[in-house]
Amino acid sequence: MQNGVYRQRRPELTPFYQLIRDHFETFRDTYDYRYDDIYGFFRGEIDAETSKYQKCGIPKYGFARVRCAGCGESFLLPFSCRSRSFCPSCMQKHMLETGDFIVHTVAEEVPHRHIVFTIPKLMRKNFYWHRESLNDLSRMAWKCTLAFMRGTLKRNGRPGAIIGIETSGQFLDLKPHVHEVTSDGLFDDNGNFYMMPRCDDRARACLQAMWESEVSKYVIRKQYVNREPVSKVLNFRHTGFSVFLNRRVDFKKSNEESVKEFEHLARYIAKPHFSLEAMAYVKETGKVLYHGSMHPGKRRNFEIFDACDFLAAVTSHIPKKRHYAECRIMPSEVPRPCVFPVISFSFLLSYSA
Secondary structure (H helix, E strand, O other): OOOOOOOOOOHHHOHHHHHHHHHHHHHHHHHHHHOHHHHOOOOHHHHHHHHHHOOOOOHHHOEEEEEOOOOOOEEEEEOOOOOOOOOHHHHHHHHHHHHHHHHHHHOOOOEEEEEEEEOOHHHHOHHHHOOOHHHHHHHHHHHHHHHHHHHHHOOOOEOOEEEEEEEEOOOOOEEEEEEEEEEOEEEOOOOOEEEOOOOOHHHHHHHHHHHHHHHHHHHHHOOOOOHHHHHHHHHOOOOOOEEEEEEEEEOOOOOHHHHHHHHHHHHHOOOOOOOOOOEEEEOOOOEEEEEEEEEOOOOEEEEEEEHHHHHHHHHOOOOOOOOEEEEEEEOOOOOEEEEEEOOOOOEEEEEEO
8 A cells, every 4th residue: 555545444443443342341330349459340431432433433323424626535434432541552653743743842952861760569559549649749759850950950940840640561561650741840930941960860869858848748638548657668778769860851842853752752751551462352262461571570571361351451441430630831020821622631731931
């Protein structure tokens, strides 16, 4: 087929669609006694997202006829579900659009840094049982980044930051963590940019200490975890908290390689929580083989799921209905706060223009 020619996708032929078709009813009927203790009650979002996905890209559920005004050629374009949390095709499109938007509309041409904040196992499940707290997790990351940069540079400016919540680990386990793409420095009220010095292990330890303190005080205040186990965790050599900040991109739109690298980084914070290419569904045995990179603890690069177990893991990462994020775009003079819905991850924008 020639480049530029539309090729209709066939979602009903994918392993994920076939898995839903074969096992979703069984999964729903057995959910209460198999998965309620692990993932919580069966949420309405699971039924709604699954129903939308089963109609996505299928012509019999609706389509548009697209016709070229020049040559008169036409084709049918099936409607998509536009889900950002369950449909692999729509999640992929959302990721690409988000990366393009950040690179060409949001980000300033200054160095940027990728920061990842993680929390210990003791606290992870609480953020699933209280999903509204995921937005607070992103705000705590922002608060720590702001204090860290202001303390380092001894200035009262603001960094530009895009913050996304990822709820899954490599093999769909419960692992909420925060991805942040931030300008590597502060903007003052006049739009001047002050760059951060090189971040070494001492800087990372300082930021991690701020993160440990913020999250620990938060879970105690919310009564998610008692003070005593939190104190024990903080006294361990490896607390389970971690901060990664080694990746830095010198973003310049005139440099094609720089744009490509930064766009890849921007897409990463909006990436789908599971990959269609990574899964293989064996219909005869009702098993799912899910590939990943080598896991240091499990010492393998794959996981084998029962069909219903895989559906339970995937649907656990569907966000709460009306899961809103906060967008603050701060121009040089008048702040213009606005709020918009983001389905697959929390999105906190605070950029000085």
